[in-house]
Amino acid sequence: MLAFTTRSLSASRAFNRPLIRPLIRTMATARRQAIEKIPSTPIRVLRTVDAVRKWRKPHMLDHRLVGLVPTMGALHEGHLSLIRAAARETHHVVVSIYVNPAQFGIKEDLSSYPVTWESDCKILAGLDRELADDGGNLGRISAVFAPTTSEMYPSGFPGQEIGSKGSFVVLTPISELLEGGTRPTFFRGVATVCMKLFNIVQPEKVYFGQKDVQQTVVIRKMVKDFMLPTEVIVGPTSREPDGLALSSRNVYLGDRRRKVATVLHRALEAAETQYLNGALDRESILQAANAVAADTLKEQMGLTPENRVTYEVDYISLADPSTMEELKEVDPKAGGILSGAVKMLPVESPQPGEDLGHSGGPAVRLIDNIVLQPLKS
Numbered sequence: 001m002l003a004f005t006t007r008s009l010s011a012s013r014a015f016n017r018p019l020i021r022p023l024i025r026t027m028a029t030a031r032r033q034a035i036e037k038i039p040s041t042p043i044r045v046l047r048t049v050d051a052v053r054k055w056r057k058p059h060m061l062d063h064r065l066v067g068l069v070p071t072m073g074a075l076h077e078g079h080l081s082l083i084r085a086a087a088r089e090t091h092h093v094v095v096s097i098y099v100n101p102a103q104f105g106i107k108e109d110l111s112s113y114p115v116t117w118e119s120d121c122k123i124l125a126g127l128d129r130e131l132a133d134d135g136g137n138l139g140r141i142s143a144v145f146a147p148t149t150s151e152m153y154p155s156g157f158p159g160q161e162i163g164s165k166g167s168f169v170v171l172t173p174i175s176e177l178l179e180g181g182t183r184p185t186f187f188r189g190v191a192t193v194c195m196k197l198f199n200i201v202q203p204e205k206v207y208f209g210q211k212d213v214q215q216t217v218v219i220r221k222m223v224k225d226f227m228l229p230t231e232v233i234v235g236p237t238s239r240e241p242d243g244l245a246l247s248s249r250n251v252y253l254g255d256r257r258r259k260v261a262t263v264l265h266r267a268l269e270a271a272e273t274q275y276l277n278g279a280l281d282r283e284s285i286l287q288a289a290n291a292v293a294a295d296t297l298k299e300q301m302g303l304t305p306e307n308r309v310t311y312e313v314d315y316i317s318l319a320d321p322s323t324m325e326e327l328k329e330v331d332p333k334a335g336g337i338l339s340g341a342v343k344m345l346p347v348e349s350p351q352p353g354e355d356l357g358h359s360g361g362p363a364v365r366l367i368d369n370i371v372l373q374p375l376k377s
């Protein structure tokens with residue numbers, strides 16, 4: 001529409017009149033401004049479904065591959081590893097940044113969830129320069145999709161309650177197990193928002209992190225059962241040098257709890273060692289993990305309230321890799337998933353000047369997992 005008007009005016013004699021030229025300049029500026037980009041980069045910022053569709057169409061006609069990396073922002077190296085994988089395999093990477101309220105329970109941390117748009121943009125700008133310098137990539141970050149909730153829920157946001165009515169994607173029984181046991185609306189929210197994101201972006205490939213293992217199983221099942229034309233790629237868990245899985249929620253921990261937060265990873269490693277040493281039965285494998293969790297807590301309880309850290313183990317699980325249902329025994333040809341969730345409780349007797357973490361250091365629920373690979377016979 002704008003292009004047509006400009007062309008018509010250019011073609012006419014009126015173009016040379018002094019009043020018309022500034023008008024055309026203003027229109028061209030408005031058009032440039034309408035295309036929002038991350039500063040100093042070619043990365044488009046798309047905020048509406050319509051804008052994504054307009055951006056997507058020529059790439060479809062050109063048979064270019066589009067890869068989608070869904071995130072909730074507060075970007076860290078785990079997210080970047082997924083974006084790097086997407087850039088190796090697709091021509092155009094879209095990173096979505098959207099804190100989806102539907103996957104948070106009413107008592108969960110939606111209101112304090114870290115929102116770091118400015119630093120996310122800087123991180124993406126730096127990564128895009130890195131990707132541009134690496135000749136091994138097929139593509140780069142082409143766009144960030146950062147919608148509002150009214151854009152994502154065009155009939156109105158249905159609510160966060162278990163009984164909320166609305167258009168949801170629900171996969172059972174997997175959504176009721178493990179994470180879903182503690183967070184009953186979580187996978188309904190994740191599957192619903194991912195279905196929306198996949199329909200909006202229409203990616204050939206989607207990238208998810210192994211850290212949220214049950215989420216990857218839910219997404220794979222959704223893609224299979226709803227015949228979605230996309231390939232699900234799962235990238236390995238990025239960790240801190242001491243083994244803690246990177247997570248946007250780690251910012252809540254503060255120094256004291258951060259030191260003890262490796263307990264879940266250490267517990268799962270102890271269970272993995274049992275398996276690698278030949279144990280296949282649930283009891284032997286999980287007993288090793290539960291012992292690490294119990295011993296660490298005992299050690300902490302021996303310290304003074306000013307120094308100690310306390311936590312509750314939500315679950316430690318040994319499950320089937322394709323259903324996440326609990327296993328009595330691992331089939332060595334199929335392997336299994338060791339996973340767990342630990343709630344780090346707020347510190348007792350905070351000390352003056354102590355770093356308590358983001359938002360005053362509320363209880364933080366950490367998750368992690370280890371894949372028990374099939375054993376060679």
Ligand SMILES: Nc1ncnc2c1ncn2[C@@H]1O[C@H](COP(=O)(O)OP(=O)(O)OP(=O)(O)O)[C@@H](O)[C@H]1O
Nearest residue numbers: 071072078208209211212236237238246247248249
């Ligand atoms: N340490 C990690 N390694 C690899 N991928 C990760 C890691 N952490 C998150 N991801 C993946 O990044 C994607 C977006 O996750 P999200 O934005 O929720 O970050 P997060 O760190 O998992 O946040 P949260 O603290 O809410 O769990 C998901 O596919 C998730 O599995």
Ligand SMILES: CC(C)(CO)[C@@H](O)C(=O)[O-]
Nearest residue numbers: 070071072100190193212
């Ligand atoms: C996949 C996701 C972006 C959906 O909101 C979220 O669950 C996450 O960040 O893992």
Ligand code: BAL
Nearest residue numbers: 072103104186212215
């Ligand atoms: N990475 C999982 C998102 C959530 O916990 O809501």
